[in-house]
Amino acid sequence: MSTQVRIWEIASDFSSSTLLRSFKYPHGFVLSMDCDSTGTLVAMGSSTGKLLVLDIDGGFVTHNLRGHTGLVTPVRFHPSKPAVAAASADNNIWLWDLNDNSHTVFANHMGTITDVVFTPKGTKLISAGRDNIITVFDVASLVPLITIPTIKTIDSLLLLPAETFSVEAIRAVKGFVVLGAGEAGRLAAWDPETGVPVWSEATDELKSLRFTNIFHATKSEQLVVVNEEQELLVYDRANLALRNRVIGNRGDVIDLVPLHSPAAAAAATTDAGAAPGAIPATAATIAVMTNSERFELLQLPSLNAVSVRGHGDVVLSAAASCDGRLLATASKDHTVRLWNVTDPFGHKDESSAVPCVGICEGHAESVTGVAFGWRTPSLLASVGSDTMLKLWDIHIDEETGKATPKARGTTKAHNKDINSVSVAPNDKLIATASQDKTVKIWSVETLNLTGTLLGHKRGVWSAQFSPVDQVVLTASGDGTVRIWSVTTFTCLKMLEGHGNSVLKAVFVSRGMQILSAGADGLVKLWTVKTSECVGTFDKHTDKVWALAALNDGDGAITGGADSVINVWEDTTEQQAIRKKEEEDQRIIKEQQLQNLLANGHHEKALQIALELNHRQHAYEIVQHLLATSPEPYPAPSAAWRLVSSLSDENAARLLCFARDWNAAARKCAAAQAVAAAALRHYDVERLKQIMGAGLPKLVEAFLPYTERHCKQLERLTQSAAFIDYTLGCMGVSLPEAQPATVLAAKPSLEDAE
Numbered sequence: 001m002s003t004q005v006r007i008w009e010i011a012s013d014f015s016s017s018t019l020l021r022s023f024k025y026p027h028g029f030v031l032s033m034d035c036d037s038t039g040t041l042v043a044m045g046s047s048t049g050k051l052l053v054l055d056i057d058g059g060f061v062t063h064n065l066r067g068h069t070g071l072v073t074p075v076r077f078h079p080s081k082p083a084v085a086a087a088s089a090d091n092n093i094w095l096w097d098l099n100d101n102s103h104t105v106f107a108n109h110m111g112t113i114t115d116v117v118f119t120p121k122g123t124k125l126i127s128a129g130r131d132n133i134i135t136v137f138d139v140a141s142l143v144p145l146i147t148i149p150t151i152k153t154i155d156s157l158l159l160l161p162a163e164t165f166s167v168e169a170i171r172a173v174k175g176f177v178v179l180g181a182g183e184a185g186r187l188a189a190w191d192p193e194t195g196v197p198v199w200s201e202a203t204d205e206l207k208s209l210r211f212t213n214i215f216h217a218t219k220s221e222q223l224v225v226v227n228e229e230q231e232l233l234v235y236d237r238a239n240l241a242l243r244n245r246v247i248g249n250r251g252d253v254i255d256l257v258p259l260h261s262p263a264a265a266a267a268a269t270t271d272a273g274a275a276p277g278a279i280p281a282t283a284a285t286i287a288v289m290t291n292s293e294r295f296e297l298l299q300l301p302s303l304n305a306v307s308v309r310g311h312g313d314v315v316l317s318a319a320a321s322c323d324g325r326l327l328a329t330a331s332k333d334h335t336v337r338l339w340n341v342t343d344p345f346g347h348k349d350e351s352s353a354v355p356c357v358g359i360c361e362g363h364a365e366s367v368t369g370v371a372f373g374w375r376t377p378s379l380l381a382s383v384g385s386d387t388m389l390k391l392w393d394i395h396i397d398e399e400t401g402k403a404t405p406k407a408r409g410t411t412k413a414h415n416k417d418i419n420s421v422s423v424a425p426n427d428k429l430i431a432t433a434s435q436d437k438t439v440k441i442w443s444v445e446t447l448n449l450t451g452t453l454l455g456h457k458r459g460v461w462s463a464q465f466s467p468v469d470q471v472v473l474t475a476s477g478d479g480t481v482r483i484w485s486v487t488t489f490t491c492l493k494m495l496e497g498h499g500n501s502v503l504k505a506v507f508v509s510r511g512m513q514i515l516s517a518g519a520d521g522l523v524k525l526w527t528v529k530t531s532e533c534v535g536t537f538d539k540h541t542d543k544v545w546a547l548a549a550l551n552d553g554d555g556a557i558t559g560g561a562d563s564v565i566n567v568w569e570d571t572t573e574q575q576a577i578r579k580k581e582e583e584d585q586r587i588i589k590e591q592q593l594q595n596l597l598a599n600g601h602h603e604k605a606l607q608i609a610l611e612l613n614h615r616q617h618a619y620e621i622v623q624h625l626l627a628t629s630p631e632p633y634p635a636p637s638a639a640w641r642l643v644s645s646l647s648d649e650n651a652a653r654l655l656c657f658a659r660d661w662n663a664a665a666r667k668c669a670a671a672q673a674v675a676a677a678a679l680r681h682y683d684v685e686r687l688k689q690i691m692g693a694g695l696p697k698l699v700e701a702f703l704p705y706t707e708r709h710c711k712q713l714e715r716l717t718q719s720a721a722f723i724d725y726t727l728g729c730m731g732v733s734l735p736e737a738q739p740a741t742v743l744a745a746k747p748s749l750e751d752a753e
Contacts, residue, residue, distance in 0.1 A: 003029060005044070007056060021059050027052070034084070036077040043084045045072030051086050053098065065096050067103065074115045079122045087113035093127055095139070108135045108144040115157045119176065119192075126178060126192060128154040134178065136192050148195040150188070154180035156213045158223070159192075166238040169198045181211035181225050187240070201240065231305075244304045247288075247296055253559025255289035255317050256546040259297070259341055260324035285344065286557060287327055288565065289315045289546075295329060297344045297354065300567065306344050308354045310337055317420075319370045321377040326357070326394070326403065328380060330367035336360035336382050338394065338403045358403030360392055362410070369421040369432075376427045379444070380405070383418035383432055391430075391447060409447040413440060416459070422472075424465045429486065431472050435459035439474050441486055451489035455482065462504045468511035475505035481516045481526070495526050497533045504547040508556060509570065515556050517544035523558055523568075539566050586612060593617065603645060610650040615657050622654075622670045639677035648690045651678075655691065659698055662705045665712070672709070675702060 007021040028047035035042050041062065044052050051072050053063035070089025077084050082098040093106040093116055111131030118125055124145070125137040134148040134157070157180055162173035170177050173191045177198065180188050185207045188200040211233075213226040222243070223235040230248035235241065284300040294309045295318065313332035320327050320341070327339045338358035345353065365385040373379030380392040391409045396402070414434035422431045429450070430442040439453040439460050458477035465472055471492065472484045481495040481502055498518040505516040513534075514526040521542055525535035542561035550557055556568040589608050596605035602621050609617040622642065629638035643651060654674060662671035678687065688695055 005030060005054075007059070023059070025052075031071055032073050032075045032086075034075045034077055036084075037079055041077070043075045043077060043086070045075045045086055045088075047071055049088060051075065051084070051096070053084065063096075063098055063101065065101060065103075068094065074113060074127075076116045076118060079118050079120060081122060085116050085118070085125060087116060087127070091129070093125065093137075095125070104142055106137045106142055106144075108137070108147065109133070114153070114155045114182075117157045117159050117178075119159065124192070126157060126159065128157050128180060128182075134180065134190065134195075136195075146192070146195045148190055148192075148197075150180065150182070152183040152186055154182035154188075155211060156181045158214045158216060160216065164237065165240070167199055167240055173198055179214060179223070181214040183210050185209045185211060185227070187211065187214075187225065187235075199240070231307075244302065245306065246303050247298070247305045247307070250288065250290045250296075250563045250565075252291040252545065252561045253288060253563060253565055254291060254545045255287075255315075256548045256557050256559050256565070257287040257289075257318040257320050257327070258548055258550055258557070259285040259287060259320050259327065260322065285341075286548075286565075287318050287320065287329075287341075288559065289318055289329070293331070293333075297341065298565075299345060304345060306353050308339065310339075310356045311335070313366075316366065317369045319372045319380075321372045321394075322374060323377040325377065325396070326372075327354075328360075328370045328372065328382075330370040330382060330384075332366040334361070334363045334365060334367060334384075336363075336367055336370055336380070336392075336405075338405065340401060355401075357396075357401055358394070358405050360390075360405040360407075362390060362407055363388060368417065368419055371421045371423045371430075373423050373427040373444075374425045379423065379427060381421050381423060381430050383413065383421045385417045387412055387414045387416065387418060387434075389413040389418070389421065389430070389432055389442065389447070391444070411442075411447050413442070414438065419460065420462045422462075422464045424486075425467055429465070431463040431465060433460035433463040433474060437476075439463045439472065439484070441472070441489070451486070453482075453484045453489055453491070455491050456480070458501070461502065464506055466507055466511050473505050473507060473514060475502035475516060477501040479518075481505045481514065483528070493528075493531050495531055495533070497524055497536075498522065503543065503545055506547055506549050506556070508549050509554065509572075515547060515549075515568075517547040517558055517560075519543045521560065521562075523547070523556075537568070540564060597621075603642070606642070606654075607646065607650055610646070610653045610657075613653070615660065618654065618657050619661055619667060619670060622674065626670060626673055639673040640681050643674060643677045644681065652690050652692075652694075655698060656694075659701045662702055662709075665709065668705070668709050672706070 003025045005023055005025050006019060009018045009020050027050040030044050031047055032045040033042055040056055042054050042056055049068040049070055049072060051065040051068065052061055055062050068088035072086050072088045075084065075086045083095055085093055085095045087093045091109045091111060091113060093113060094103045096103045106125060109129040109131055111129045113127055113129045116125060116127045123139055125139050126134065128134045130153050132150050132153055134150055134154060135144050136146045137144050157178060159176050159178055162170050162175065162177040165171055170189055176192060178190045178192045184202055186202040189198050191198055209227040209229060211225050211227050215224045217224055221237040223237055225233040232246040232248060233242060234244035236243050286298045286300065288296045288298050291314060293311045293313055293315065294307055295315045297306045311331040311333050315329050315331045317330040318327060325342055327341045329337050337356050339354050340357050341354055360382065363384040363386055367382055367384040369383045371381045378394045380394055382390045389411050390407060392405045393408050395404045413432050414436050416435040418432050418434045420433045428444050430444055431439055433439050437456045437459060440449055441451045443450055456476040456478055460474050460476045462475045463472055470486045472486055474482050474484065479498045479500060479502060482491050483493040484491055498520055500519040502516050502518045505514055508515050512528055514528060516524045521538060521540040521544060523537040523544060524533050526533050540560045540562050544558050544560040546559035548557050554570040557565065559565045589612055593605055593608045602625050606618060606621045609621060625642060626638055631637055646654060655678060658671040658674040661667035691698055
């Protein structure tokens with residue numbers, strides 16, 4: 001709960017949002033809110049029994065309504081009158097008249113009221129409570145017209161026209177139907193005139209979750225239900241079929257595994273340049289492991305999700321078979337489970353969408369890593385905290401779909417916990433990374449040790465084979481990423497740059513680049529050939545545990561302890577195209593600039609010089625325009641015409657140039673002319689609009705040099721007066737035309753010094 005209230009402006013296409021106002025609610029926590037039909041008022045119920053009505057545009061309180069006992073939870077505006085209904089711990093509904101702050105009371109519930117809604121004309125009020133009833137009140141007489149038993153608690157109500165549904169039982173209702181969402185994942189509908197239940201649904205998967213709210217998305221004609229785990233369940237408005245499930249709160253994301261579609265996976269297995277674990281562009285399903293005994297399958301870009309349960313403890317790692325049929329998950333319950341993921345979103349019931357088809361048992365402690373063969377879907381390797389490496393043969397019964405795992409070998413691989421396991425692209429070698437600071441290479445055929453990679457100073461978190469070379473990539477707690485030869489078992493390259501442990505590293509761009517993720521929350525991109533870090537990305541605020549390649553290594557997906565999943569796209573080609581286009585445009589504008597200068601069109605030339613960010617060209621043009629003006633130098637009218645003819649972007653750039661010119665005495669006259677023109681003709685608000693947040697810094701940079709120039713001018717004036725006085729005492733006078741010559745010379749302050 002929070003005492004902070006924020007008012008946002010959301011773009012019409014929902015692409016962006018802007019914070020308009022933020023303030024602290026003065027009376028405890030805000031528990032419920034509702035906006036009136038005009039969108040100008042918002043009512044807020046609090047934990048202290050007070051109800052405030054706030055003007056959204058003005059940001060001030062219009063009504064402070066007191067009298068409720070305890071928490072004020074459901075709040076609802078009357079659809080046509082200046083009135084608001086609110087319920088509190090006294091199990092009554094108070095209808096407040098905002099004209100005179102008077103109230104009337106509706107009483108019929110014996111338990112806490114969870115929600116209230118008005119009929120469209122406002123003649124009836126419908127309420128639900130924890131006493132497992134729905135009550136329909138007559139607003140005029142305050143009399144309960146009908147009481148509907150719900151058997152289970154209803155937490156949220158929604159009133160919709162019955163004729164808009166395609167479900168026959170609901171369409172038979174005359175007028176409106178009441179939809180309720182609540183306990184045990186139940187979604188139901190009643191006829192508010194007769195109290196008869198007309199429709200109900202509660203799937204086995206959702207029975208363990210309470211529905212807390214239901215909304216009508218009018219633009220998409222969908223119903224959105226929120227459950228107690230902050231998941232969004234999207235139902236089709238017409239037939240009430242579950243269409244989408246969006247996970248709202250995941251906890252720590254500890255592993256991400258892209259899934260293959262069977263057809264696309266078959267094509268990928270023939271591509272020798274694709275990175276292990278990379279998926280083709282046609283696939284868009286990710287297995288997400290969180291700090292939970294369940295995992296989810298997330299569909300991109302729709303964010304549709306299926307939650308899968310089966311393990312008895314936290315799922316730590318997962319791997320997808322190369323044929324796209326199986327997903328293996330490793331858990332703290334000492335088992336590896338095999339799941340059929342060929343059609344995870346084609347079932348209405350989530351319990352049958354991703355069935356468990358096999359269990360690998362044999363580890364004595366937590367299973368921390370699992371990997372399928374890159375070309376052999378029946379090969380599976382698993383490692384755990386028991387320091388053991390196990391190889392499995394997976395046989396799938398084509399008739400029943402059941403998978404029968406058979407252990408083909410077991411060996412003690414390390415002296416401490418093993419963090420990860422990886423299979424080579426040719427399915428002949430296996431790499432294991434451990435907390436004992438080593439990475440070991442094993443033969444798949446004999447399970448014999450072929451080599452040990454020594455050099456890391458702390459535990460090694462991950463190891464992965466290159467898709468194009470005979471090397472292994474490792475990430476360690478010592479903050480380094482290393483590339484090792486699998487023939488000589490020596491370190492070929494060491495990449496340093498993370499400020500903390502490196503938790504995962506993978507090959508991308510067909511083995512030409514490396515992505516690494518660290519406990520510092522950073523994702524870094526490295527070029528293998530030069531060992532240089534070419535990009536650092538800070539879209540995470542906590543440890544980045546999960547990292548996987550996407551789209552044949554042309555993209556990636558990351559997840560971390562901040563519960564955020566980021567999808568990354570390789571934009572190298574697009575950036576090269578954009579850079580070439582910008583260079584072509586620059587060459588064209590350079591030529592235009594030279595042509596305009598040659599033809600004497602200095603004002604247009606200035607605009608192009610500013611667009612090209614040419615500081616010296618811009619100075620020369622400004623100096624020429626001011627010097628050739630019929631006004632005395634520095635020609636204030638000419639300077640204003642110059643500034644006012646520019647766009648806001650170019651005007652801001654010219655002022656920044658003037659700031660830089662002002663630092664040099666030789667160029668300060670032009671800078672002062674530009675600044676004076678802007679200050680004389682622009683008010684402060686207009687300058688803020690042009691310069692934005694950079695206006696204070698601009699002024700701060702101008703002031704000290706301007707003060708220095710003024711002092712130099714004072715000394716110059718004093719020197720000139722002394723010379724005049726001396727010449728006068730000597731009886732020598734200057735010709736009358738001389739001052740004009742001096743004025744035309746326009747000496748700089750440096751010359752005067």
